[in-house]
């Protein structure tokens with residue numbers, strides 16, 4: 001059974017109705033990263049940061065997985081599939097993918113602002129100022145802010161380094177170290193990137209120019225045979 005590793009970004013959730021970051025109208029066009037997605041922003045105005053992530057978490061209620069998420073979950077019937085995602089939404093899990101590794105955290109979780117190992121499931125609840133962990137420290141979003149360490153790097157590197165097939169979908173590949181992990185795929189691995197446009201096609205990749213819902217189901221069909 002071949003091992004498929006998927007490296008996904010915000011674009012795979014775009015057709016579900018969640019905004020990307022850098023496309024026109026994206027999150028970073030409507031908010032300053034420095035106001036809502038850095039430790040300094042949290043220290044300066046925690047309420048503004050909580051409002052930003054509470055709104056994004058509530059947005060999860062109005063959306064559902066799309067055909068790309070579902071095709072990847074279905075692919076598990078034929079291949080070993082590991083989804084490495086930069087996304088903090090839970091659409092891969094809700095589609096049925098059983099091995100999802102989040103590099104940048106998860107909207108549906110909160111963590112202690114004092115001890116990052118204390119992580120709590122929020123489900124659909126907001127985080128309010130005054131919500132504290134068992135140590136009495138303010139809860140914060142379990143999301144990686146700019147300047148913080150990404151999560152699960154050892155597990156991600158091991159997965160990509162042992163891939164037979166690597167699918168990169170819905171990412172501008174503009175944020176490191178995440179974007180650099182795709183270079184760890186073994187020389188003989190099949191490499192496909194799905195995106196409507198790309199500033200540069202990563203070396204060795206077949207570029208399927210279009211949307212995730214158009215190309216990912218077709219690719220999963222090809223890889224299921």
Ligand code: APR
Pocket residue numbers: 008009010011012014015020021022023026086087104169170171172173174175194195196197198210211212213
């Ligand atoms: N199907 C496939 N790809 C799409 C679609 C679609 N329907 N719509 C947009 N895209 C592509 C865009 O062309 C773009 O290349 O998705 C990509 C989205 O890029 P970004 O907005 O930069 O999102 P992402 O690459 O996930 O950002 C990485 O940056 O701000 C941080 O932590 C944040 O995880 C995020 C990281």
